[in-house]
Amino acid sequence: MSSKNVDKTQKSENIDIKYIARVSGVSSSTVSRALRGDPAANKKTADRVLKIAKELNYYPNLLAKGLRDKKTKTIGIILNDLKNPLYYETIKVIEEILNDIDYSMILCDSNFDLRLERKNIITMLSKGVDGIIISPVNIESENIDLIRKQGLNTVYIDFAPEFENVNYVHVSHEHAAFIATEYLIRCGHKKILLLNGPSQLSVSEDFLKGYLQSLKNHKLKVIKQHIISTELSLESGYKAIKKLFPSKEPGNLNDFTAVLCLGDMLAIGVYKASKEIGFKIPDDLSVMGYDNIFMTSYLSPPLTTIHAPKIRIGELGIKILLDRIEGRDKESHRIILDVRLVERESVKKLT
Amino acid sequence: MSSKNVDKTQKSENIDIKYIARVSGVSSSTVSRALRGDPAANKKTADRVLKIAKELNYYPNLLAKGLRDKKTKTIGIILNDLKNPLYYETIKVIEEILNDIDYSMILCDSNFDLRLERKNIITMLSKGVDGIIISPVNIESENIDLIRKQGLNTVYIDFAPEFENVNYVHVSHEHAAFIATEYLIRCGHKKILLLNGPSQLSVSEDFLKGYLQSLKNHKLKVIKQHIISTELSLESGYKAIKKLFPSKEPGNLNDFTAVLCLGDMLAIGVYKASKEIGFKIPDDLSVMGYDNIFMTSYLSPPLTTIHAPKIRIGELGIKILLDRIEGRDKESHRIILDVRLVERESVKKLT
DNA sequence: ATTTTTATTGGCAACGTTACCAATATTATA
DNA sequence: TATAATATTGGTAACGTTGCCAATAAAAAT
Structure with missing residues (x-):
């Protein structure tokens, strides 16, 4: 079968590695290697496979990959009030940084509610995120115990509990x-x-x-x-x-x-x-x-x-989290950033 | 092995259905049925299994489930500028509605950039989202062809292309x-x-x-x-x-x-x-x-x-998307909402 | 007590991917 | 030319879940 006129008429067949393998007349292993740029693959074969993959508009199934590797390139962000503009600058930088390195983020709102927060944490765990950034409802809740017990990579923002090996970035x-x-x-x-x-x-x-x-x-x-x-x-x-x-x-x-x-x-x-x-x-x-x-x-x-x-919090928070996820840094980071007065015109000087 | 003192000392073994099965002395199938509340399961057995699952802090692996069911309970949101407060209200309602029904959302920003938008769409596809809400960079880009070709459930907001079976909610x-x-x-x-x-x-x-x-x-x-x-x-x-x-x-x-x-x-x-x-x-x-x-x-x-x-756009958009995802409605929805003048004090009357 | 029906269970395969190993093909060396 | 070394490939299993079917257990009917 030539790579030119590929048969797309077969109904409801997913374009996956196996399919590409069949089309290009090699094994799944070879396709996988080609796709991943594994140097163990023959350059000529790899190029041919890659070309076919492109023609077929192949995209990887990250669920399968995640299941296998226990790594999803997905970060969870749990905030207390999505409506507050306070968070958007933080979210924006985080999104930018993540997008650059092909990560994505699941965003959710716990609305200052411990039950909702717990549910969100469990969702993150279930969806296999590599780590979370959380502005916790309370620093002594059992939700934090849950996070710790499950060994979920976490950076606390806004405020944070204190224990061995925490990571947080916030202001006082x-x-x-x-x-x-x-x-x-x-x-x-x-x-x-x-x-x-x-x-x-x-x-x-x-x-x-x-x-x-x-x-x-x-x-x-x-x-x-x-x-x-x-x-x-x-x-x-x-x-x-x-x-x-x-x-x-x-x-x-x-x-x-x-x-x-x-x-x-x-x-x-x-x-x-x-x-x-x-x-x-x-x-x-x-x-x-x-x-x-x-x-x-x-x-x-x-x-x-x-x-x-807020921007600095996002930058530092996500950096610490990623360093930990990717094993570059196992240290605990406790960062309390400075705050400063911005004098404008809403306070009258009585003296 | 009693359900009381469960052995948690075994290192790095995941708490999954198989593990629970072993602990409770039944098969994975039975555990799966218990967990899902399948009526085919014996009530007594199910209760026992459920209890053990809870003790073990079991949570499901949604990657595995997603891989199998081709359904992830995850929605993608692709916006053009996360920093614009314009989107906050929309994001907030969408999050609330999704949270209520145990969906979550992957949020990303394409920054008015077609290349980034394309990347984001592919990420959504790869991560197996059930559908997306997108404010497209342009209504004639090949990114939209991509979405269509891949059959990704989509609701366009902000502005939208016109073709058979589109869904959109926006204003003129x-x-x-x-x-x-x-x-x-x-x-x-x-x-x-x-x-x-x-x-x-x-x-x-x-x-x-x-x-x-x-x-x-x-x-x-x-x-x-x-x-x-x-x-x-x-x-x-x-x-x-x-x-x-x-x-x-x-x-x-x-x-x-x-x-x-x-x-x-x-x-x-x-x-x-x-x-x-x-x-x-x-x-x-x-x-x-x-x-x-x-x-x-x-x-x-x-x-x-x-x-x-903005709120209405979010509400309607996500409703249409969910109806489509869950097979309740296969119709196309083209909604153009009204806009109205809000007269305040920044325009001088010259006459 | 035996057969039929129903309730409950376990085994297996599949979703798409890749690491590992063994098998084969190619090249280099003797 | 035969052998060793290397390059390249294919097969298999596993990640955790569940639908399907067959097997077994329990209950009901004879």
Whole structure:
């Protein structure tokens, strides 16, 4: 059978190595070698096989290969809230790096829900990913035990548990809250509302610590009513402020002069509520965000926030993961990146 | 061997059906039946097996299952620019719907690049996804031929080719540009700069058509210099405007009074440039966006734009795809959703 | 008690790939 | 020319799963 007029009429026969072997009159082994560029293959034969493979539009079955090699060139990414723009810069670099080296990524969202997170981890395990990057719901959950027990290559981002041989790349939320609060106090704010995340989230605990630390630093009293736990979304930030000020009249603002938000999305919610209520930012209310998602500089007024190096987190995280997967590095990496204040126009200087 | 003290000390033996079979003293077939809840299995045996499986933290190998069934419960998503917030909402709903029914998604970015897109399609094929949702780089590329030839279940979003049995869900970019331009003209603008995408992109062609149609409608002259092709990013929008007005002095604005952007990201770039140059929006320059990404309402001034139903696109797209994958529906679906003007404050009424 | 029916089980093959080994073909050496 | 060395090839098994069929066990009918 010539390689020219290949018989494609046979119905529902997959174009696989065996098929190519039959067409080119060699064995599957030879085809496999040709396809993989194995030097043990005869150059002339290999070229002929390759040509036929191309004519037939052959593409490998990576399920079969994965099953055999226990390696899928697939990475799992498990995040807490896909809707948050915070993650997209990270996802984008990761995707770029992976695409370059012919890996792909399975992306999923655990929505701050331990049950969902567990399900996602098991899916990753079942689909045989070579490793995962995860922003965990909580750093003490049994989901993390599961990951460890199964020996799944993992890099934690956002926040991370501590044990022998962990890998993580994140920033210190405590420090972020601390420098944010310090800045607010330095600007003369003494009564600062903390819009924090749900209390069962590790990130909320850390953030609260930094806030309290700073207050303590300046011997400011902690006011319980000034610490609010809420979901980490724009809507929640909006609702929290609307709830505090149901009336459209300004005036009862004297209770606090600034809001520190765990995440820029909350801050944007505060902007939205303020606009509706009629508060001018920063004159009536100062707002401090966290993350520095790209759009915050285009808000009006531009949001003062704490910058988190999202791209760097993605780059480092995936590098560490790949080094481990490909056996280049077995060391544990614990990386805590710096955070920095981005001073814009949403905080009023009272002094 | 009792099911209680199971021997886990054997090194590097995978916990698979065969292993469970050995531990529970039955055959692989029986274990497989128990696991799948096959009624042909004896209830008592099945329960015992299930218990053992749980104790052993068994999880299925979906590569093996996929190889056998030619079904992976995995969907591919191929987008043109992961960094564009335009896609976030779509990705989020798709993820939610998939997660609910134990599917997962492989996400990748083709960056408006046909070569990358092709690579991504082949990866999807190789990894055995059950179908893809794709925002194609171009609607006449051979990549689309590839998809068709391979019989890959596909739903096109953003824009789509036309052939027998296609599935797509998108909006009419032509119509969007048309109503945007109509609005600008109605507001008294006669010289409108079009910040369009790269000319080889289908979306740019369509958008341009709508713009031209509207000008023609009002017998306005088409000015070549007023049609600019650029990348669809914030940076590009910024650069385009900066290039037009290299000096920081206002004054040579009389050339046009409004900018229509293919995408809100471009519009934000225009905002940025305007701010630097010293143009007041909308007094010195009116800006019209397209997409209505969530942040545009928080810009200053809030951006007047054309709303595209991103969530609906995701919902419908994935529904159509799943119906097709699971054999519930073999019909072709061609859905063009409505677009609507969102009037905010970035366009000045000249009349 | 024997036969027939039904319930439950185990064995086998296949999905597509490749590592390993043995078999053969080719080339180099004596 | 015969032999050794090397290059190239083909066959087989395995990765983990499940559908199919045959084999066995249990239950029902005679």
